[in-house]
Amino acid sequence: MSNAPAIVAAQEPIRRTPVALLELMRGHRRVMASFVLVALLFLVAILSPVISPHDPLGVSPDNSYLPPLTPGHVLGTDELGRDLLSRILWGSRVSLPVAFVAVAVGLFGGGLIGLVSGYAGGIADLLLMRLVDALLAFPGLILAIAVVAALGPGLRNAMIAIGIVAVPVYARLVRAVVLQLKQMEFIVATRSLGATPLRLVLRHLIPNLLNPIIVQVSLSAGFAILAEATLSFLGLGAQLPTPDWGQMINSGASFLNNDPWLAIVPGAAISITVYSFNLLGDSLRDALDPRLRS
Amino acid sequence: MAFAHLLEVDDIHSHLTVKDGTVSAVNGVSFTVDAGETLGIVGESGSGKSMTALSIMRLLPRSGSIVRGKVTFKGRVLTELSEEEMESIRGTEIAMIFQDPMTSLNPVYRTGWQVGEPLRIHRHVDTRTSIKAAVDLFKKVGIPDASKRVGEFPHMFSGGMRQRAMIAMGLSTSPSLLIADEPTTALDVTIQAQILELLRTLNRDYGTATILITHNLGVVAGMCDRVIVMYAGRVVEQGRTEDVFARPEHPYTWSLLRSIPRLDADEHEPLKPIDGSPPDMIRLPTGCKFTPRCPFAIARCAKEEPELLAVRDQLSRCWVTQGGVTLDGADLG
Amino acid sequence: MTAYVLRRLLLMLPVAFLVTVGVFLLIHLSPGDPALIILGEDRSPQAIAQIHQELGLDKPLYVQYVIWLGHIGHGDWGRSITTHQPVATAITERLPATFELGLTALLWSLLVAIPLGTIAAVRRGSVADQVATGITVAGVSIPNFFIGIVLIFLLSVSLRMFPFGGYVPFLQDPLESLRHVALPAIALGTAGAAINMRFTRSSMIEVLNHDYIRTARAKGASWRRVVFVHALKNALIPVVTIIGLQIGGIIEGAVVTETVFTWPGVGRLAVESIFNRDYTVVQGIVLLAAFSYMVANLLVDLAYAWLDPRISYA
């Protein structure tokens, strides 16, 4: 479940502007396609209050178990007569923000550890890296479950747990880039002139990190959505009646005999979402990593 | 069975697809090799020597293919054989050893296992017999402590010993033709001499015909009956070694020979680069490919490409020598 | 070799220490007082204080840690707060089911991944390769509990080919056992198959570009022999790494799949225990998961050294 850090060789400071990114998408069809998919998902999440045909929580016992393609209920209704399409659309408003927060937790927590570790070196580096090793000693989902067990089930704690799982990847990634920067001539040179290189490192850190971070963020967003769905499926994440995809699969699984779509539709929603992010990360890595270019 | 020649390479053209186009790595190469003879192929790096050898073996890289021409070996047209038929020739009739002994052996198998493998593939002997044979082969190629070393992995061998193991592997099935592609380039000078001496002995004792690819003219002088000089995927000169060395009939050969201070100075002195840079194989000039670097070039050279034709005792691809001019450099200073 | 093993073990010590501290703190960070869970309705301050004393909760934290670690070291993993069964027993009772599921899933993933990865590598760039690459990204994107549910629906509910859930110990009835483990194992192994296939493919592509492959071809070895004898052994060296890690991660994978298939293994025990707030059991399972993962990491490194003759143990 862990993603190896995708370190993109950066010999000299590089700057990627949004224009360069557009350029990149033009050259790589897979990047373009997955980017469009991800953008669509965000659009759905933003617009779901407007485009949802029904209230996702609106119970209507007379309309329960309607099959997909019923007029008025394109994806059918669940055991309480709630419109499945509306619940799926609103579900994106759970998954995407959770992924966003979890990745932010991992990025900032891990980024800080990596920066301090790489910049300070010595004993601080040694201790922080053992801490990262210890986090990596836990299988990802077990760590998330342990954290949720400690903090108690719920969406907020699930976000924190998933974020903590993502910390080591970013810590190692940032540390590697900082170490690389410290080796670079222009930074070594300014140090010999007596200047403190922290500002310099920071200034060059962002552009050098941009490529690997973009790749890693896409991949860990996919992981975060998957992990959130898993925790919610287990009952450790989103609680009833939140329209959450993992939660919906959990309750839908009880009706597999007669109404399989209640589990299959949210399962497809998760799969498509995670696939889009993974495809984006994967294609970006291929496009950005010069060593993989053929 | 009697054939005119052991190996006959007839007008081979091999292309490689690369990122920005097609490389015509071998362009109309023809030559013959007779039983027991040693033929040298010389030329700068990138001139198509390896691709010529790999075309004969039909082992071009994935991106490459033979687009035209014919290779005949003992009367069989190799270029028309099925892959399976070709496999029954590789490693039995024709063996090949490569430039870099450090990477040419499989790191996870013991050397004896690898050296005996041709016997298992082609003679269907069992592993024990093949490794016993490998011990004998190791002795033949001068690897000391043979019965112990067959059990060692390649990383425990020095470069020279690995090349000996490669040669042992090539000889395991007593092939009629051995193609050695720069067998000594990656080795120290003293080791180079030993390996060449070994190849010479084997050629003499077993009568194995050898194609020796090198970019070292000294090696050719010491080892080869005949020599082919390649430039930009073409044969530009061909002849008996002493004729070519005594009186080159192509300006490229002439430049190569002039760049060695004294022929017998040091057999293992690598080829000194001649003036100018090797041609861009994707955008070759029209006319004679050597024109931009040729001290003898005339107006016609840049427009029309010469054929490989007889000039006195050898073959040359040059307008000037074909026109009767001799290259003796006196007038060039 | 011994020196190498010792050095690796030594490097593991600080990490193992941090892991135990983390797992230990788990119980103390968790909301709710274990005494309250144990006592239920009767919550007199005296009763609570007595339980605290019994559990050693009145001592300073570091003392508690040392005592706890001593017990763990002696195989005393505490007792379940809810069932009062020893935690070690509760876990070992459930381990065979988890191992059967995990190992079958791994076997299935390798059976799919190694041939497909090899084919994709040999025919790289072909349509088959592109389809395979697309499937691998999909394979890691579909939640395995969802794969489980789809399999249940298709093969168990609709086609009635496989029974739903119900663990039969392998030694008791091997055939029945396999029939029951098939669905959960496929569900669990699919993501692994995708990862392993991708790994096999890229490793194989790298190996096929090596000079020694050309040497093997020059000997007259057929493509099949080159791929399966000369290349595969080299290509599988890095694959062994992730296989080892997957064995170490069996408990992790089991959590979700066991819940879907109501499989009586350690993973389901973990989830049940979280809901029952049975923190001693959760703690035990987390500790076991972390340690098996760490040991797997170690064994993988050792296997690497053993498989690749170029790596020295020094």
Ligand SMILES: Nc1ncnc2c1ncn2[C@@H]1O[C@H](COP(=O)(O)OP(=O)(O)O)[C@@H](O)[C@H]1O
């Ligand atoms: N694997 C390859 N892929 C693409 N082009 C190649 C490859 N190997 C060699 N070439 C090109 O083919 C031409 C001939 O190469 P080669 O036969 O290896 O030269 P030589 O052996 O004389 O040094 C060169 O221009 C080289 O750039």
Ligand code: SF4
């Ligand atoms: S043809 Fe002209 S350019 Fe070519 S080698 Fe002869 S003289 Fe030189």
Ligand SMILES: [Mg+2]
């Ligand atoms: Mg070559």
